[in-house]
Amino acid sequence: MDYxxxxxxxxxKIINKFNCDVPLVNARQIYVIxxxxxxxxxxxxxxxDKNTQIKDLLQVISVRNNTSDLKKEFNTDLIMEEDSxxxxxxxxxxxSGDNFxxxxxxxIKLEKNSNADIVYMQNEHNSATHHFHFDINLxxxxxxxxxxxxxxxxxxxxxIKLSLNGEHANCDLSGLYLMDGxxxxxxxxxxxxxxxxxxxxxxxxxxxxDNSVGHFDGIIRxxxxxxxxxxxxxxxxxxxxxxxxxxxxPQLEIYADDVKCSHGASTGRxxxxxLFYMRSRGISMYEAKVLQQMAFVYSVLKKIxxxxxxxxxxxxxxxxxxxxxxxxTKCAQKSFMI
Amino acid sequence: xxxxxxxxxxxNKMLEIKDLHASVGDKEILKGINLSVNEGEIHAIMGPxxxxxxxxxxxxxxxxxxxxxxxxxxxxxxxxxKLSPEERSWAGIFLSFQxxxxxxxxxxxxxxxxAINEHRIHKGLEPLNxxxxxxxxxxxxxxxxxxxxxxxxxxxVGFSGGEKKKNEIFQMxxxxxxxxxxxxxxxxxxxxALRIVAEGVNTLRKPxxxxxxxxxxxxLLGYIVPDIVHVLYNGRIIKTAGKELVQQIxxxxxxxxxx
Numbered sequence: 001m002d003y004x005x006x007x008x009x010x011x012x013k014i015i016n017k018f019n020c021d022v023p024l025v026n027a028r029q030i031y032v033i034x035x036x037x038x039x040x041x042x043x044x045x046x047x048x049d050k051n052t053q054i055k056d057l058l059q060v061i062s063v064r065n066n067t068s069d070l071k072k073e074f075n076t077d078l079i080m081e082e083d084s085x086x087x088x089x090x091x092x093x094x095x096s097g098d099n100f101x102x103x104x105x106x107x108i109k110l111e112k113n114s115n116a117d118i119v120y121m122q123n124e125h126n127s128a129t130h131h132f133h134f135d136i137n138l139x140x141x142x143x144x145x146x147x148x149x150x151x152x153x154x155x156x157x158x159x160i161k162l163s164l165n166g167e168h169a170n171c172d173l174s175g176l177y178l179m180d181g182x183x184x185x186x187x188x189x190x191x192x193x194x195x196x197x198x199x200x201x202x203x204x205x206x207x208x209x210d211n212s213v214g215h216f217d218g219i220i221r222x223x224x225x226x227x228x229x230x231x232x233x234x235x236x237x238x239x240x241x242x243x244x245x246x247x248x249x250p251q252l253e254i255y256a257d258d259v260k261c262s263h264g265a266s267t268g269r270x271x272x273x274x275l276f277y278m279r280s281r282g283i284s285m286y287e288a289k290v291l292q293q294m295a296f297v298y299s300v301l302k303k304i305x306x307x308x309x310x311x312x313x314x315x316x317x318x319x320x321x322x323x324x325x326x327x328x329t330k331c332a333q334k335s336f337m338i
Numbered sequence: 339x340x341x342x343x344x345x346x347x348x349x350n351k352m353l354e355i356k357d358l359h360a361s362v363g364d365k366e367i368l369k370g371i372n373l374s375v376n377e378g379e380i381h382a383i384m385g386p387x388x389x390x391x392x393x394x395x396x397x398x399x400x401x402x403x404x405x406x407x408x409x410x411x412x413x414x415x416x417x418x419x420k421l422s423p424e425e426r427s428w429a430g431i432f433l434s435f436q437x438x439x440x441x442x443x444x445x446x447x448x449x450x451x452x453a454i455n456e457h458r459i460h461k462g463l464e465p466l467n468x469x470x471x472x473x474x475x476x477x478x479x480x481x482x483x484x485x486x487x488x489x490x491x492x493x494x495v496g497f498s499g500g501e502k503k504k505n506e507i508f509q510m511x512x513x514x515x516x517x518x519x520x521x522x523x524x525x526x527x528x529x530x531a532l533r534i535v536a537e538g539v540n541t542l543r544k545p546x547x548x549x550x551x552x553x554x555x556x557x558l559l560g561y562i563v564p565d566i567v568h569v570l571y572n573g574r575i576i577k578t579a580g581k582e583l584v585q586q587i588x589x590x591x592x593x594x595x596x597x
Contacts, residue, residue: 273439274439276439277439278453279427280399280432282453282457282460283449294443296443
C-alpha cells in the first residue's frame with residue numbers, strides 16, 4: 001500500500017462519516033473501519049519506500065463500528081524501508097458502547113537507518129476490550145520513537161515484543177495511561193537487545209482512580225554478546241483511590257558484561273505539601289489536583305515531538321483528568337453523533 | 339509614637355487571634371497566643387528556634403497538619419479557621435514560605451496564571467487574557483529583579499535559596515494580599531538578595547495592607563521597620579514592645595526575656 005493513497009481530506013461517503021478534524025495541518029488521513037482500509041476488507045499495510053522522507057504527518061484512524069459482529073481480528077503492517085523516515089499518529093476508537101472485542105496484530109519493521117516517530121492513541125469505550133500485539137523489529141542504525149496515549153478504554157492490553165537486531169539502533173518507548181471506573185490497562189513489554197551498541201528506553205506512567213487496575217510487566221533482555229548496551233526502564237503510578245490495584249514488574253535479564261541498564265518502579269499518591277502550596281496561592285483543591293496530575297504525566301507528554309499533536313494530547317489528557325471521556329470530541333465522538 | 343497611635347484609632351482591625359492553642363499529634367505547640375493586627379501595621383514576631391513561630395504562620399495559612407485545639411482567629415471579624423487555604427488566599431492572606439515547595443512539571447507561569455485567574459473568578463472578574471497576564475507577570479518579576487527565564491521553569495525547581503525567596507515575593511506582588519506573613523524570608527539570603535526582597539516588600543505596601551514578619555534576626559527588620567515587635571517563646575507571646583526591642587534582642591539575645 002502506497003502512503004500517497006492517504007488523502008488530505010476524506011473523500012468518499014464512508015470516510016465522511018468519520019469526519020475527524022483533529023487540527024493537524026498537512027496531515028494525511030486514512031480510515032481503517034473494522035480492520036479494513038477505507039471501507040474495504042483490505043488490512044492496513046504500509047510500506048514507506050527506500051530513501052523516502054515523508055514530511056506530512058500520516059494519521060491512521062482505526063474505528064470499530066459494525067455491531068453485527070463484535071469480535072474483530074485484524075492486522076496492521078508498517079514497513080520502513082532503508083533510509084526512510086515518517087511520522088504517524090495512530091488513533092484507535094470504538095464508535096459505540098457495545099461490547100467490542102478487538103484482537104489486533106501490528107507488525108512494525110524498521111530497516112537499516114530508517115526512522116519512525118509514532119504516537120499511538122487508544123481511546124475506546126468502557127465496554128471495549130482491545131488486545132494489541134506489537135511485533136517490532138529494528139535493524140542497523142534505525143530509530144523508533146513511540147508514545148502510547150491510553151486515554152480511555154474498558155480493557156486495553158498492549159503486548160509489545162521488540163527486538164533490536166542491528167547495531168546502533170535506538171528505541172524510545174513511552175506510555176501514559178489514565179484509568180478510572182473499572183478500567184484495566186496492561187502494558188507487557190518484552191524488549192531484547194540482540195546485538196551490541198543499541199539504546200533502549202521505556203517510560204510508562206499512569207494515573208489510576210476508582211477501581212481501575214494497571215499492570216506493567218516489562219523485561220529487558222540483553223543477550224550474551226550485546227555489549228555496550230544502554231537500556232533504561234521505568235514505570236511510575238499515581239493512585240487516587242484506595243480501591244486501585246497497580247502491579248509493576250520491571251525486570252532485567254543481562255548476559256553481557258559491559259552494559260548500562262537501569263530499571264525502576266514507583267507507586268505513590270498526590271503530594272500534600274505541593275497541594276497546600278498551590279492552595280495557599282488561591283488555587284482550589286480541584287485545580288491543584290489537576291495541575292499536579294498534569295505535572296506527573298508531563299514527562300511522557302513532552303516526548304511527543306510534534307508540537308501540534310503534543311498540544312492536542314495535553315488538551316485531551318487535561319479533559320480526561322477532569323473526568324470527561326475526552327472521546328476526541330472533534331473526531332470520533334462527533335462522527336458517532338452523525 | 340503619637341502619630342502611630344493616632345493612626346491606630348482610625349485603622350480597622352484586620353486580624354485578631356485569641357488564646358490560640360494548636361498541636362501536632364499529641365504535642366501542643368501554641369499554648370495561648372493573643373495577637374491583634376490592624377490595617378497598615380507591620381508586626382515582627384521573633385523568638386528562638388522551636389518557639390512555635392512557623393506553626394503560627396502555618397495555622398494562619400490553613401495547614402491541616404496542625405490542629406487548633408482551642409481559641410479563635412478572626413479576620414475582618416470572620417472566623418478564619420473555617421476557611422480553606424484557597425479561601426484564605428482569596429480573602430487576601432499570603433504566606434511566604436520558609437521552605438518554598440518545589441513543584442516539578444508545573445511551570446511558574448502556569449502556576450501563577452491558574453492562581454490569578456482563580457482569584458479573579460472569585461472576585462467576579464473575567465480571566466486575564468494571555469497578553470495582559472504576561473505584561474503583569476513581567477512587571478511584578480521586575481519588583482524583585484527576577485529574570486524572565488524563571489517564568490517557564492518548574493515552580494521553585496532548581497532555584498537557589500535566594501531565588502526561591504524572590505519567587506515568594508514575586509507571587510506576593512502578583513496576588514496583592516492584604517495580610518502578608520513572611521516566614522523567615524530572610525533566611526538563606528545574601529546581602530544583595532535580602533535588600534532586593536526587602537525593597538520588594540516595601541514597594542508592595544499599601545496604607546491598608548499589613549505584614550507579619552517572622553524572623554530570628556534583625557537583618558530584615560533593618561529594611562522593613564516594624565511598628566510592633568513580639569517575642570514568641572514556648573508557644574506564648576512573652577513580650578510585646580516597639581521597634582527598639584529588635585536592637586535589645588540583637589545585643590542581648592533572648593535569654594534575658596526567658597529567664
